[in-house]
Amino acid sequence: MTLFGYMTPLGVKNQIGVSIRHPLSVLEAYERIIRGGIYGVLQTEGEIWREHRRFVLHVFRDFGVGKNIMQERILTEISEMFKLLDLEINLSNEQQKLDKNNLIEIDIVKHLERAISSIINVLLVGFRFDEKVFF
Incomplete structure (x- = not known):
């Protein structure tokens, strides 16, 4: 084979x-x-x-391998991450937090860490991290 x-x-x-x-x-x-x-x-x-x-x-x-459950959990966390990124971008625009090139600087690592940690946590113990709890 x-x-x-x-x-x-x-x-x-x-x-x-x-x-x-x-x-x-x-x-x-x-x-x-x-x-x-x-x-x-x-x-x-x-x-x-x-x-x-x-x-x-x-x-x-x-663990959900081969099922759509795993894919749904990952997509849920990714969409939550993008919502938080959009919120942070809008907040930075309102507060005029621009650098010298008129760009907004956002730390994407903390959002990725939260999303990945939430996916792992949902698989292991059954609940995801909330933004207020994680940061």
Whole structure:
């Protein structure tokens, strides 16, 4: 299986067909000596592989990978960030906070930090940061 388009249908729908792998003797020997055995989704096979695969797919589903929920959360935070940027630009225009080139200087890093932190926080604990709480 080298083509990505075939990997998902075969890997998800045909679990048994892809659970038997070609042994990689050097890697297998290294794993057995250093780690005391072969572990993980990529190196194992058989029942251990199926168990690890089920666990990884379960965790990914719980975090919303492959669903529109993740995309919606990111888009919500990005739109909130743009609203705050627009608000800051309008406030700077009203207060005539222009530099010598008649440009408004805005620190976009704090807005990006809040948006990224909110996305991570929503995934981990279920709530987003408010502007008043974060700054």
